[in-house]
Amino acid sequence: MATASLVLEDDSTLSKLDLSLLKLERVLALVSGLAVFSLMLLAVFSVSGRNFANAPLPGYVDWIEQAMPLISFMGISYVMREGAHIRMDILVGQLRGRALYLAELITTLAVLLLMVLLVWGTWAHFQRSFDFGAPMWSRDSSMDIALPLWPAKLLAPVAFSVLCLRLCLQIWAYARGVVTGHTVAVPMIADAAKQAQMEADQLKDEG
């Protein structure tokens, strides 16, 4: 039940870069998904351990807290590429062509500004928990079984950096749209012809 993607392709460098980055993004998103799956297995393990062996999984909560950043961050760039972060498109939906690309360019620049600052901020957060001199390089640990927190904290700046790459690519694409009037490698607001095409693709998927 894949939703058809609304991203156009051609044989430009921009489009090639988009597709290579997409490969990385899909892997990271799958990591998010697998983390959800392991969360489920972890609970099965914990419950059966407690009820059948009277041996609860030590640090069950700590492990959940380690898995959550994997789930929440790794797919962020993939979701941006697919245009699936929600927004209100009542206004932008009315725009077409250059005006649309200009509006998208401005909001994408604003997102990039935020994410660059957050890469800095989350990196600093990671650094405060990391110490080359300490056992397990840890300067911050979980409550129950003292797992080092730096690996989980490192995920945020890593995932956000990939998102920054994606945003740079989108800015390039929208800028091209502003100049030439059409573009590739960014999620489009679908027009009727495209819709029909995707509807057909989807039926193929299910058949």
Add this chain to the structure above:
Amino acid sequence: MEPIEIGLWVTGGLLVLVVLGMRVAFAAGLAGLVGLVWIFWARKDYGFEDLGWAVGIAAKTAGQVPHSKVASQALSLIPTFILIGYLAYHAGLTKALFEAAKKWIAWVPGGLAVSTVFATAGFAAVSGASVATSAVFARIAIPEMLKIGYNKQFAAGVVAAGGTLASLIPPSAILVIYAIIVEQDVGMLLLAGFIPGAFSAFIYAALIIGMALTIKGFGPPVSGFTWKERFLSLPPALPIIFVVVTIICFVYNPFGGDAWGTPTEGGAIGAFVVFLMALYQGMRWPELKESLLETAKLSVMIFTIIWGVLIYVRFLGFADLPGAFSDWITSLTMSPMLILVCILLAYAVLGMFMDAIGMLLLTLPVVHPAIMALNGGADVAAADSAFGMSGPMCAVWFGILVVKMAEFCLITPPIGLNCFVVAGVRDDLTVQDVFKGVTPFFIADGITIALLVAFPSIVLWLPSLA
């Protein structure tokens, strides 16, 4: 400038960003970050050389939020409950429920839409997330309704509204989040959600039947199923009972004795049972991979909103906007019931602009104590209270009201997550189409909420037995 004024300006700026089409999570994050810079810079009287310092300290303060807020056990229910939804789709449960509902109920006026409502209510018993429920039913129910001539917008509206039932009928991620924020018994809240959830479904059904009887060219009833066909449609839907019992036993053991674990574990075990069922139904790695990617996509989208909104909430903490609100509410001289109604209306307005979870996270730390105080305090006896119920029961009642409001907001423009998701799944529908189609359900929800406020026993009867 006073922090509270900065708070108001930045909140206005956030609304502008959202209306301009910036993705909500990032608009909230940016508003929060800019607000923090403003607050810190104001403390140095806007000295030019201090701007860099203010930006750094704001970025580092905001940079704590994503990890610290998402690394939470309570929130781990959300991806698990989303995963159940997708696995249940592959286990054939969605289809089975819809078929059974169709064969048994579709003969009434507006039959297929009514069937959809009851199928989503049934699915709500294995799904803890409203958006996931809307997403899977958009794929199954909308095409069938279109086939027999339903209005496209209305068909989408039914699915978007039906999805909201998942958050009242247990298991429910949002009820768990409420319980954790206000430190109330999770089991009691999940139990309390059951009747109001079913109640909402009946009100939706009544509304649809009423529309079908009055509007010309509304979708026709679907009849002619034999009793044999009807009974044959039941077995494929039966496994859902098994899953429901598993999840409920983890939350509250109706057979007496201890429950089997925490809600977090119950959700995961439920997902595991559905996973085994899906394997049995022929799900293999390609389908599982697709489910995991979809789960990741929806989870990441929701979590990004959560941390984005929480950066903004962190800024509000520095601006002390919630504190100012609390002081103001408790100084009012109106009757407690009137204040409660005003607060619910305020939620309706706030919910137009905010995501349900973000809204609850933002407001409950302030609003919940105010409501408890209005009722007469946490330990008040029913006889001495303003609303005629004990402190803990008031917390449960208010929880159901607030969650119903939050669900209501999932279908109201401009930011109604369920409508966005339905539009996202169905590429032939714009968000505006779905909002148009869902409008009649505002009335149904308004009636439901009014009845829950007027007759608290609808909410409190079941938990008072436990």
Add this chain to the structure above:
Amino acid sequence: EEWNVSLWGAPRAFTAHVEKLAELVSEKTDGEFTLNISYGGLSNNRENLDGISIGAFEMAQFCAGYHRDKNPSITVLELPFLGVSSLEQEVELSMAVYNHPATVEDLGRWNAKLLMPSPLPQYNIVGVGDAPSTLADFEGLSVRATGGIGAAMEAVGAVPTSMSATEVRQAMDSGVVKAVSFAPHAHMSFGTIENGTWWTTNLNPGTVNCPVVVNTDAFESLSDAHREALMGSVDEALDHYIANYNGATMEAWGPALKERGIEEVTFADSEIEAFKSVAAAPAAAAWIEQNSAAGLPAQELYDLVTGMIAGDN
């Protein structure tokens, strides 16, 4: 001058000293220096040290056991069975450890200066089901206990589990844990006595250490008058805290147990001694070994604490 102070939860016995400090400082400076207390608005409780470190706020409270690796030096005060007998003694020990150069350096990594402790009495256990009467009855008992207390429970065969205070009630309702270790005020505010059927009066396995810290830069940039107003108010704030805890909170505790018909379990001295001998020494040895490896004068800190307790008795 306005300082932001990051606490969490709701105003309660555990925050009475900070509230009092704010009141005293404002009084002494005629409102020129104010402490603006926020309950949870400025930071997560587990990230209060981070906030101090970046200078987002000037004062904060946290508990050592939330993050051992952030503050290894003060976790010595959370070791099981130290034998602390009063809140006054807890304050005295805490201040001695806080003023030790190794501790000053440890917290200095966070740009933090330790101001005062939030002394808590010894934890004890509220549980459901059959009340234990001997150590052997702890075998297989699932108990919510963190840090040193968890280690002590493990030493007698119990099964310790950690969870945040807010999840405890549900875990108890659902049978995930049969018993919970808390200080009395927390047993009351997190509702464990609503389910519990028994309570241990004298197990006293230890407590947690939750200091109040200030940002060093902010502290040093205070004018002499303001610094004097702050430092000169600490003792009075602590006196107020202790009087309130020993008074209002502990006065409510006994009746709260009686009202609910909770059985009070008192262990024989020989049982307590046996518990100590299996739990205390190994935990201390492990702590010393681990923290010496991390470069802390662990033995010295341990001797400082145990020496002071021995001297008091």
